[in-house]
Amino acid sequence: MHDAGKVIPGIIAFVLFVTVPFWTNFGKAAPKPQPELPKEYKKCVESKEFMRREHMKLLRKWRFDVVRNNMRVYINSEGRLINMSLQNECMRCHTSKKKFCDVCHDYVAAHPYCWNCHIPPEEKKGWATKEVKSLTEEASSKQPASHH
Amino acid sequence: MVIDTRVCKKHEPCEECIKACHHVHNVPLIPNKKHEIKWIWKEEFEHAFPDTAHEYLDEYLHEREFIVLCNHCEHPPCVRVCPTQATFKREDGIVMMDMHRCIGCRFCMAACPYGSRSFNWEDPRPYIKNPNPRYPTRMKGVVEKCTFCTERLAEGKLPACVEACKHGAIMVGDLADPHSEINKVLREHFTLRRKVHLGTGPSVFYII
Numbered sequence: 001m002h003d004a005g006k007v008i009p010g011i012i013a014f015v016l017f018v019t020v021p022f023w024t025n026f027g028k029a030a031p032k033p034q035p036e037l038p039k040e041y042k043k044c045v046e047s048k049e050f051m052r053r054e055h056m057k058l059l060r061k062w063r064f065d066v067v068r069n070n071m072r073v074y075i076n077s078e079g080r081l082i083n084m085s086l087q088n089e090c091m092r093c094h095t096s097k098k099k100f101c102d103v104c105h106d107y108v109a110a111h112p113y114c115w116n117c118h119i120p121p122e123e124k125k126g127w128a129t130k131e132v133k134s135l136t137e138e139a140s141s142k143q144p145a146s147h148h
Numbered sequence: 149m150v151i152d153t154r155v156c157k158k159h160e161p162c163e164e165c166i167k168a169c170h171h172v173h174n175v176p177l178i179p180n181k182k183h184e185i186k187w188i189w190k191e192e193f194e195h196a197f198p199d200t201a202h203e204y205l206d207e208y209l210h211e212r213e214f215i216v217l218c219n220h221c222e223h224p225p226c227v228r229v230c231p232t233q234a235t236f237k238r239e240d241g242i243v244m245m246d247m248h249r250c251i252g253c254r255f256c257m258a259a260c261p262y263g264s265r266s267f268n269w270e271d272p273r274p275y276i277k278n279p280n281p282r283y284p285t286r287m288k289g290v291v292e293k294c295t296f297c298t299e300r301l302a303e304g305k306l307p308a309c310v311e312a313c314k315h316g317a318i319m320v321g322d323l324a325d326p327h328s329e330i331n332k333v334l335r336e337h338f339t340l341r342r343k344v345h346l347g348t349g350p351s352v353f354y355i356i
Contacts, residue, residue, distance in 0.1 A: 067246045070238060072302050088282055116287040117247060119174075119279065128277040 033107040036099040044093075045076055056112070059086060087118045095121050149220075149310075150333050152355045155317035157212050163190070165215060168312030169294070174285045176275030185266040187294040188217040188309055196342055196354075214354065215318070217309070218243060218264040218294035219342060222349025226256035226265065241323070241351065242296045252289040261343050262350070265293045323351060 062084040065071040074082045083089045094100040097120035190213040194201035224243045234249035257265045297307035310318045321330025339353040
C-alpha cells in the first residue's frame, strides 16, 4: 500500500474521532428516570405495571371513546368508575407534567404531542403575551354597516 | 337551537354568549382579522341571511345584529369533505370535531357555507388572556368550530352560550322529539334558517 504510514493512522484517528461520544460516556450510565408519584393517592387507573406498559394505549382508547363515541366513564379492572380525561382526571393526581410525564419521555426521547393542546397543570407562562383590546372595544370601533 | 333575535335586539350590545363560549373553550382573541378564530359571533342581516335580504327590507332588520354559529347541519358538507373523518356527525346530530385527527387541509372551511370554521394560522396560546384550565386549547394548523358544548352536555349542563344568556334568547332542545319544548316554540313562532336552499338542513332557527 502506498502511504500506509499516513493512511492507517489517519483511519485510526478518524475512528477515534467518530466514536468520541462513546469514550466520553464510557462507564457512566444515564440515571434511571424517577418520575415523581403523587403522595396522597396510592391507586392509579389500573395497576402500576399496566400503567407503565400500556398508558399510551389506554389514553388513545380514552380519546377515541370520549371524542368519537361520547363515552366518558371508564370502568377499571376493580370496577371503579373513572372520568376519562387527561387534563382533568390524570393530572388531578399527577400535578406536574415536568416531574411526571417529562421525566421518562425525555429519557426515551419520546415526544407525544398531547400538550400542544391540552393544558398541563403548571403551565401558563408564555400565554396572553400579546395584548389585545377587549371584545366590546373591538366591536364599537368597527365601521357601521352600510345601508342600501 | 332557537335564537330569539327580538330579545337580542332589546339588550344590545349584549355579548354575554360570545364571551362565555370563547372563555370556556379557550378561543383566542386575535386582532388580525385574517387570523381570527370564532365559534359564535355577530353578523348583519344581509350576511347572515343573504338569500332573504333585499333592498326594500325594513331598516329595523339592517340595524340588528344576529348571533351566528355552527348550524350543526342535518347534511353537513364539512363532514362529507373531511378526508380524515376528523369532523363527523354524532348520532344525536351534533357535528363534532376530533382535533387529534385534523390535518389542517381546510376542505371543511371551503365546504361550510356559513363560515363557521376557523383555521389556526398561528399558535393561539399567546392570545388567550384568561384560560380555562379544564378545556384544551388548539394548536397551530388545525381547524376549529363550535362543538355544541358536548363536554357540558355530557355533564348534564346546557351549552355555555345558553347558560350565559341572562335574557333567555337562546334555547336548545331535541328536534327529533315532537313533544320537546323546542318543537313547541318552533310551532308557535315563524322562524328563519340560514341559506336553507343549499340543502344542508341547518339546525339553528331564528325568530325574527
